Amino acid sequence: MKEKLLIGVAHKEERELDEVIRWIKEYHPSSVGLELPEDYWERASRGVMTLFFGEIAQYLKEDGIEIILLENPETWDRCHAIELAKAVREGKIGEEDLRVKYNDLKRMINPYSPPEMLYSAILFIKRYEMAFDILEKRKSLEEVMELWEECNRERESHMLEKILKEQPDMVIIGGAHAERLKEHLPSYRHVSLYEEGCLGSDS
Secondary structure, three states: OOEEEEEEEEOOOOOHHHHHHHHHHOOOOOOEEEEOOOOOHHHOOOOOOOHHHHHHHHHHHHOOOOOOOOOHHHHHHHHHHHHHHHHOOOOOOHHHHHHHHHHHHHHOOOOOOOHHHHHHHHHHHHHHHHHHHHHHHHHOHHHHHHHHHHHHHHHHHHHHHHHHHHHEEEEEEEEEHHHHHHHHOEEEEEEEEEOOOOOOOEE
16 A cells, blocks of 8 residues: 655745646545635636646646645635734834735725736725734734744644545645654654755655
């Protein structure tokens, strides 16, 4: 029986994407679990694409490989909102810059907006509004980080549940998630593409 693989990725670089595709080609999985929301195909059909994991999903779809979407959509969106708030508290982006982007999105909503533009605008408006609510209630980076860690635990719990239920031949998720989940998935060999300079290492 073919061993199952849990691949942890940094999901940042083109060369890493190429390495993931190489693993897929060499391993020939029948099914692959991906770090994407369960409604990803609806989002993608309306123009809301996700880089890296979305590109892997498209490759798998074209190759006829079953794709198992591992993320709860509501938790996915909440974590992205927390990520925006985290970026503000870390000083990577100003809250006023978020307000400008938010107002730009609000202006896109009018009776003449095409449906796909409306869908993405409404999705991101909700995300910005969640971020503003977090920033209003949590004034320090430490408080936002608590929320961030809690949200990631929720994501990982849902991913683990899906993996155990669906038993995909290969799972491709963020490296930090893979590190935390590997002890709960003893039937999967852990392959890390996460650490810089360690492409292809495994444990």
